[in-house]
Amino acid sequence: MSALAEDQFENILSIENKCTRLNLNENIYGTFAEIGAGQETVRHFFRARNPKGTIAKTLSAYDKDFSDAIYGLDPQNRYVTEHRLKSMLKYETGLIEQRISRVKHPEKLFFSYANTVATIDWAKKYKGHGWLGIRFQKKPKQEYSEIILHVQLHENSAAHQQISLGLMGVNLIYAAFYQSDDPMQVMRHLYDHLDSDKIEIDSINFSGPVFEEVDNRLMSLHLVREGITEAVMFAQDGNNILPANALYKKNILTLRGSFRPVTNLNLDMYRTSRKLFLDEKRVNKKNTVIIFEMTLNNLKSEGEIDEKDFLDRADLLCASGHTVMISNFQEYYKVVEYFAQHTKEQLGLVLGVDNLQDIFNEKYYRGLSGGILEAFGKLFFKNLKVYLYPILDEKTGEIINSKNLKVHPRLKELYKFFIDNDKVIDIEDYDKEALKIHPRKVYEMIKEGDPDWEKMVPGLTAKMIREKKLFQRKPAKESSETS
Secondary structure (H helix, E strand, C coil), X not given: CCHHHHHHHHCCCCHHHHHHHHHHCCCEEEEEEEECCCCXXXXXXXXXXXXXXXXXXXXXXXXXXXXXXXXXXCCCCCCCCHHHHHHHHHHHHHHHHHHCCCCCCXXXXXXXXXXXXXXXXXXXXXCCEEEEEEEECCCCCCCCEEEEEEEEECCCCHHHHHHHHHHHHHHHHHHHHHCCCCHHHHHHHCCCCCCCCCEEEEEEEEECHHHCCCCHHHXXXXXXXXXXXXXEEECCCCCEECHHHHHCCCEEEEEECCCCCCCHHHHHHHHHHHHHHHCCCCCCHHHEEEEEEEEHHHHCXXXXXXXXXXXXXXXXXXXXXXXXXXXXXXXHHHHHHHHHCCCCCCEXXXXXXXXXXXXCCHHHHCCCCCHHHHHHHHHHCCCEEEEEECEECCCCCCEECCCCCCCCHHHHHHHHHHHHCCCEEECCCCCCCHHHCCHHHXXXXXXXXXXXXXXXXXXXXXXXXXXXXXXXXXXHHHHHHHC
């Protein structure tokens, strides 16, 4: 262990000391409401010094009828949901405001901590998951701020999962009051005395006056970049959405790219593939989600991820009303495996011919015991179709599609199998002018100030790039350091 790592380890407060510091702060006062996994968080506060200084009330509305009577019915008649968690938080802080006099206690900082959790079932078929959150004040009478997260539980016993939940709950409450000036610190310290192999955060949102400057999309990016979770999703409002909810029993069409920026080529790929996908017999439009996916690899332009560059891309996609996914999946078969965890409905991948050629390159599968056959088994075993967008050979003027695509002689019969079984569908109604667009060249034109880039991107994209000065050239000193 390095000297820096040792120093950081020594500076991590114990769970008992975190609870003691909170308990001894005479102004921090709130309620604990924990459903489904026992009262695992509050017990740490009871065991530390002076629990009466912090705990106004603790309850576990374990019975569903009692829970409904207190917090109201969930629209989907479910209990481990974000809606249920938010209902718990608002109800409990409302009670504190009613019952504790502000005249008598003008300096009090009220909070409510809640979780609603389903731990692993007895058959160990479902690992378990849950929602945790805190609603709190950093200043007396301030509007409430919130930190809300969803976790996947990976341990193989309910008892161990409960212990991990309790530790993360304490870390969350402590971070809200003592580390929330820096949301990255909050996320880092949520794993004090914990391992992400045991409990995985796959969605987190910050809101309220304490977090006015926080962009939740950057928080999403952090979760993937730090290996806390494999993929995150966010909607056009910039808030994280839970992949399990967004993908559950849905038909899913995915476009992967760098989107730096969104070009007319991307738009045409979206338009043409969407039409083909919705024409599939099994696909119901109302039950379909279309995802624009960026991997960590295509977010790294010159080594490290540039957060401004990432937000520029996200702004353009969100403004167009698209759902965005950031993943750690380099290979396409891993994307399909991930989606297949959440749905058995129709899946679609939109690929350019050059991407499909890469998929048929054996060098990418040397780490698999079954090589390319194992990868293709995972890729095409499910209800997957590839919608193939052609490319233009600029030397010969030839349009390359599935019919004249060249693959290695060893793989010709494998390729023919997928073609014959309608797993690869050519996009034929394409925009011939879009084939001439090279996204990387468009990006360079924007940086160089060449006005012709505007002809190659959608109108809304061009307007946003001009008005917000997205993808603009950096100052000379900064650009020389990153070139």
